[in-house]
Amino acid sequence: LPLTTRELRRRFLGRFGRHANLAEIDRTVRQLDDLGFVAEPVPGVVRADEAVWLDPESIPIAPESVHLxxxxxxxLRCPSCYVGVQATDEGSLSLERLLTLVDEIAELGVFQLALGGGEPLMSPHAVPVVQHARRRGLLSHVTTNGWLLTKSLVAQLREAIxxxxxxxxxxxSISQEFLAKKAALLQAEGVPFGVNVIVTHRNVRQVSELLRWFVSLRPATITLIRPKPSPHNRTWYDANALSAHDSWLLLRQLRRLExxxxxxxxxxxxxxxxxxxGLSEAELAARGVAGCSMGERFVVVASNGDVYPCSYLRREEFKAGNVIEQSFSRIWQTSPLLxxxxxxQEYSDGHCGPRAKRQISVGCRAIQVNAAQCASVP
Incomplete structure (x- = not known):
């Protein structure tokens, strides 16, 4: 039977507690309303003061997304990659173990499976995993450089992705002409697509031009990504990290392009x-801006089964467990790291005091840890 919007919101907020993303909850409720699952019109966005919070220290029942x-x-050998140019497929999970993992996260109540790599389409297991996830009620997204996207492969993914x-x-490695061809292929096959764009010190002044061109491809989503350091890309990061002035230039362009x-x-x-x-806490909550949510809204499962809070923190001290040795749900619920x-509780390399930790607690913790520049990282 249809539920009221208030009941839907109460259930969402009761499930995820303080880890809920209010803006995404509201968008989901609106979509359900459009499909006829809501018993009354949606009156407006969810406000922070409408929340039905659980114990502030409660563990979210499941992450919203698992990055596999x-x-x-x-x-390709992109210098920005966090994996490293010498990475191989050695030690990757078997198809049987991957399908078992999909079953585990589906039973836990995860909303989305985000497939990456490396280049995920180089794995022979990509299509079976996407199709199995669909059968288990999971929505899968694949992030790819596009070189292996063919009409045949897209046709296999179409009904499940x-x-x-x-x-x-x-x-x-990726030209605009190449990207346009792959976008046209996906559109012709009826597969929704988005574009991830790394905004760097070198291209920040061209963001307006780039975004206008990307919009002309008619993607569902364009996501701007900030450069992040890893042990494998530090030289690239040092040359491409955004300064405070770069961030100001970016914000000014985005306001004009709204x-x-x-x-x-x-x-x-x-x-x-x-x-x-510049937004108030209530506005931030309504827009779903919560800063870094690693370990709360998402976690990463590496190709060998290791679980990390973030792709850029694939280091032993940030390993929460391994899905071969423990079930995913046990890692999620009992990991002291998570x-x-x-x-x-922020990690510090000794250069940051408590005040600095609070200042960056809503920013990127991978930048804090890997770049050791706490004082300048939002």
């Missing part, structure tokens, strides 16, 4: 949370 790295192997995300890494986004959604990753610094992250 199918393989470390890749057919939620969205294909095409990566545009500051012009490295009327452009009527059919395409423009989103930014959590490392750009500082762009919203518990500390949910409590916003």
């Amino acid at each position: 790295q199918l393989t470390n192997a890749c057919n 939620g969205e294909v995300r095409l990566s545009f890494n500051d012009g490295f 009327p452009l986004f009527t059919e395409t959604d423009l989103t930014v990753d959590c490392a750009f949370s500082h762009l919203f610094g 518990a500390r992250l949910r409590a916003r």
Whole structure:
């Protein structure tokens, strides 16, 4: 039977407690309303003061998204990659173990499976995993450089995939002409697609031009990604990290381009949370801006089964467990590392005091840890 909007919101908020993303809850309720599952019209956005919170220290029953790295192997050598140019497919999970993992996260109540790598389409298990996830009620997204996208492969994914995300890494290895061809292929096959764009010190002044061109491809979503350091890309990061002035230039361009986004959604990753610094807490909650949510709303399962809070923190001290040795649900519910992250207990390399930790607690913790520049990281 149809539920009222108040009851739907209460159930969402009761399920995820303080880890809920209010803006996404509201969008979901509106979609359900459009489909006839809501017993009354949706009156407006969810406000922070409407929340029915659980114990502040409660564990979210499930992450909203699990980022599954199918393989470390890749057919490109992008200098921005967190995996490293010498990565191979050795030690990746078997298809049987991957399907079992999909079953586990589906039973736990995860909303979305985000497939990456490496280049996920290099894995022979990509299509079976996407199709099995669909049978289990999971929505899958695949992030790819696009080189292996063919009409035949897209046809196999079409009925099971939620969205294909095409990566545009500051012009490295992927040209605009190539991207346009892959976008046309996906559109012809009726597969929703989005574009991930890394905004760097080198291209930040061309963001307006790039976004106008990307919008002309008619993607469902364009996501702007901030450069992040890893042990494998530090030279690239040092040359491409955004300065405070770069962030100001980006924000100024985005404000001018707002009327452009009527059919395409423009989103930014959590490392750009500082762009919203002028909003009140209530406005931040309504827009779903919560800063870094690793370990709360998402976790990463590496190709060998190791579980990490973030793709850029694939280090032993940030390993929460391994899905071969423990069930995913046990790792999610009992990992001391994930518990500390949910409590916003920041890691420090010794250069940051408590005040600095609070200042960056809503920013990118991978930048804090890997770049050791706490004082300047929002």
